Amino acid sequence: MLDVNLEAMTKYYPDLKVRITKHLANVNDFTRVQSKFGGYTLQNKSGLFVHSSYNPQREAGSFVESFSLNNEDTILIFGLGLGYYLPILRQKFQDKKLIVIEPSLEIFNEALQVQDFTEYLKDELIVFLVDLPPYIVGTIVDSFINENKIKSLYIKQLSFHNRMFAEYIRDVKDNLSKQILSKRGNIGTEIVFSQTWLYNTIKNLKYLGTNPSVGHLKNIFSGKPVIIVSAGPSLEKNVHLLKGAYNKSLIIAVGSSINILEKNGVIPHFIVGVDGSAPEARIFEKVKSTKPIFIYSNIVHHRALDVYKGKQFWMNIACEYPFYNKFYSDVPVFRAGPSVANITLDLVYWLNPSAVILVGQDLAYTGNYRYAKGNIHGDDPEMMAELEVEDTNEFIVVKDIHGDEIYTKSDLLLMKNWFEDYVGFFNKDEGIYNCTEGGTPIKGIPNISLNYALQKYCTREYNMDDLLKKGYNISSDINLEKFNQFILDTTTDLNICKKLSKKRIDKTYKLFNAKDKKNFSRKYREIELLTEELESNNSYKELIIHTGNQYITTITTGVHNKINTIEDIQEKRNVLLEGLIKQYLYIHKSIETADAALREVD
Structure with a gap:
């Protein structure tokens, strides 16, 4: 048998x-x-x-x-x-x-x-x-x-x-819950930001001619201990120790931690930004030093690149648009994650570090604050992140590293889950240490003090300024001829997409509003043919189809589920057309967003 x-x-x-x-x-x-x-x-x-x-x-x-x-x-x-x-x-x-x-x-x-x-x-x-x-x-x-x-x-x-196998079953169910939670978080983020990401990506194309890919930095900084600094409130407890680590490790500030470090007299070697929202630009606008290398995702808010005057390198994240290989070769792709710290961890492992140290990674409201003092968000009353303890409906109670109860939120738990899944699945649970002196623990990453970590893992001296200069001297290796052709082709394609998309919307509305749905199959086939022509367009495949993809899929799933509960054929058709109109309007706005951004590229 x-x-x-x-x-x-x-x-x-x-x-x-x-x-x-x-x-x-x-x-x-x-x-x-x-x-x-x-x-x-x-x-x-x-x-x-x-x-x-x-x-x-x-x-x-x-x-x-x-x-x-x-x-x-x-x-x-x-x-x-x-x-x-x-x-x-x-x-x-x-x-x-x-x-x-x-x-x-x-x-x-x-x-x-x-x-x-x-x-x-x-x-x-x-x-x-x-x-x-x-x-x-x-x-x-x-x-x-x-x-x-x-x-x-x-x-x-x-x-x-x-x-x-109770523990195994519990772990599987927990992971299923994490995946569903992550998916909901991703869809919510995508609905809000996907067209902003598209706009930023195209606006930032102008920098590809001068800014090199992060792929050139691997050999320069390989084999050194790396400290990833986040802006959690516990950063206040050990930020002073980072001053002595400048020539003993590669210090990477993620997000708004750069502003906190500067106010405490610490200059990192790298600063990393991936957020496409306007406040991200304010973070880098307020950076005084031009010494750190700015590593950014191409979806980062375009003003961040305009205002930061130091050396800039771009990196490609798995969730970004897949056209860079047209005019670049051998570009590394990093795993997407719910926070800049998550993405930076994958970048750091690609650098081949001798040890990885996390600082300021509370993932909770330590002392009822989300960020350490000196963060850029605290300058704006509308973005103040202090927790009002009496208003805890949106918060989740978990145990902190000391076993005491602490408040957190679902977005912070998504980041925590990503860390735990990453180190567990990719067997990265050796050589990585959480030196955050508060917040919730990260399974698979042991907590030790930063002072101990520096004494044990950051003992060798490096001339980091000389290494940074090597990075400053790297220039973009873009194929300008292919890049310029891409811009021309995309401009032409987007004009075609706009016309096809507008025609498709008009036909779908007309069919939906028609009282007599005679010849429905023939008219619906006309809409399908427009869709096929639109989806065969190169720029549509490279730009538009990746914008709001999960959102579009969610609409499709919802429509199919609803249709399966309806018996009346006319009602089924109306539900189908309503869903298509919702999708087509979103797609048309994405095409217009891409076209507008491309017109602004110098």
Whole structure:
């Protein structure tokens, strides 16, 4: 039986087959036991049975009968065991998708030896996730949701797994919650800022001719300890120690921490900015020193590049527009994250540091403040970040590094989750230390004092000014001929896009407002043809389609879900057209935004 199943896995689960065949020689945590009324069960070393030792088939039937689905399209089950419930489940819920999460590779191997799983391994509606870290499981399920492959989940677990793998199940559910929370946060941010990011990206094109890519800095600063300084309130407790670290480490200030450092007499080597909002420009407008190298994302607010007079390098983040390789070669791409500190951590690991030290990363309201004194936000009464303790409805209570209760917010927890997932998934939990003297802990990053970290990991002297000068002397290596052609082509394309988009909106409105929807299919096909022509446009594919993509997908999903609950054909059509109008208006505004920004590029 095992050979039959492994043969099917060769095509459908090749990586899992390799793990099954290579890594189970010395594993014997379970013993196969004959049940009283036929079939097998498994018994672990503690004497617990995975299935009933009397009648596992009847137990499986009762398990499936306990399901109480509403409108969920997908069933997620923790635990396969020997798979007795699979034929019963497929018979009862033939149209449902099934995700089976089996934490134990040994249990899965035992199942392959006693049951024929070939039809389930081939079934496109069934996915087996075996012996995978909770973060990976969460990421896979989230990708299914993002790709609209599943809409809602019904979750169950086998009783044995609920007892023996409780921590694993909890971690998977936590990661699913994080993914959903992150997705909601990303969609909210995208709705508010995506067109601003597009505008900034195009406005900042003019700097590509003079500013080099950050890719040139790796060899200069590789192998040195790095301190990432954030603006959390605990920065006040140890900022004075950073003065002595100037020639012993690479100091990187993220966001508004640069203003705090300057007020305390500390000059960092790098300053990093990625925020596309106007307050970001104010941060760099108030920087007095031109000594630090400014590393920025191309979505950063365009005025930040106008006002900062020091050396500037640009970096490419995974969420940005994918056209830079047209006129640049070998540009590194860094992982996106909910904060500049998250993104900077990926940048730092790319630099190949000897150690990474986090400072000012409270991720909570230490002392009822979000930022340390001296931050740029405190200068604006509307942006003051002091916590009014009596108004705590928007806040979440967590434990701080000392075990005491502290307030935080969901956006700060997104940043914390990103750090934890990053160091866990990419095995970066060695050589990184959290020297923030307050706030909430970050799982996988031990807390130590900054004084201890400096004495242990920042002992060698470097001539950092000489290293910075090497960076100052690097110039842009852009292919100007290809860059200028890109500008010309994009200008032409966007004019075409505007005309097609306007025509598409007019036709969709006309069809929606028509009292008599005769010839609906023909008229709807005309709209589809305009969409196909628009989406084949190069600038649309490079710029517009990436603007508000999650927002557009959310509208599409909402429309499809609503249509599935409606029986009247005319009402279905109206819901469809309403959703399309909402999408098309957003897309048209994005095209106009790109066109306006391009006209302002010198």
